[in-house]
Amino acid sequence: MADINRVTLVGRLVRDAEVRVTQGGMQITKFGLAINRRRKQGDEWVDEANFFDVVIFGRMGEAVSRYLTKGKQVGVDGELVQNRWEQDGQTRSKVEIVCNNLQLLGGRGDGAGGGQQSERAASSGNRGGGEPFGGDTGGPVDDFEDDVPF
Numbered sequence: 001m002a003d004i005n006r007v008t009l010v011g012r013l014v015r016d017a018e019v020r021v022t023q024g025g026m027q028i029t030k031f032g033l034a035i036n037r038r039r040k041q042g043d044e045w046v047d048e049a050n051f052f053d054v055v056i057f058g059r060m061g062e063a064v065s066r067y068l069t070k071g072k073q074v075g076v077d078g079e080l081v082q083n084r085w086e087q088d089g090q091t092r093s094k095v096e097i098v099c100n101n102l103q104l105l106g107g108r109g110d111g112a113g114g115g116q117q118s119e120r121a122a123s124s125g126n127r128g129g130g131e132p133f134g135g136d137t138g139g140p141v142d143d144f145e146d147d148v149p150f
Contacts, residue, residue, distance in 0.1 A: 005079045007097050010105065011035040014051065017068035019061070029061030030054065031068050033076065033097075054078070056099045067104055075103035 014032040021027050035050045054076055056064070068074070078099040085092055 006077070007080055008075070008077050009033060009035055009052065009097070010073065010075045011052075013068055013070050013072050013074065015070050017061075017065050019065045026058060027062045027065075029056040029065045029068070033074070053094070053096045054099050055081075055096050056102065060099070060102065064102055064104065072104070073106040075105055077101040077103075 011033040014034045017029050017031040019027060019029050031054055033052045033054050035052065037048045037050055038045050039048055040046075076097060076099050078097045078101070080095055081098050082093055082095050
């Protein structure tokens with residue numbers, strides 16, 4: 001059986017993406033991603049943040065780097081890579097996620113994302129089931145808001 005190295009995460013950027021260009025002209029985009037995890041501690045549920053470094057190589061990073069700002073919610077699909085180096089006589093290592101696919105999530109606003117519905121869906125009581133886009137016509141409603149939360 002072959003080895004598998006695949007990671008899928010959804011989280012928020014902890015800082016704006018940093019973009020570098022190598023001497024060979026390849027663009028490298030790096031950012032930090034925070035993932036919240038809920039766990040039970042005694043009788044209470046507590047949120048625990050986990051932080052991951054993500055790297056995008058090439059054109060994909062170039063295309064999305066201007067949208068990768070602090071607080072923005074993204075979905076990342078990639079693989080784990082362990083970098084090793086020597087510093088001050090000690091061997092160091094760091095695990096990063098090399099992104100193969102990136103999905104921008106949330107709204108266009110401040111990166112808070114989600115939580116908003118179109119007025120038509122909210123007033124008709126539609127909360128995720130049935131036909132949110134225009135009944136049995138199959139097409140979107142003409143007064144569809146541009147700021148969709150997904």
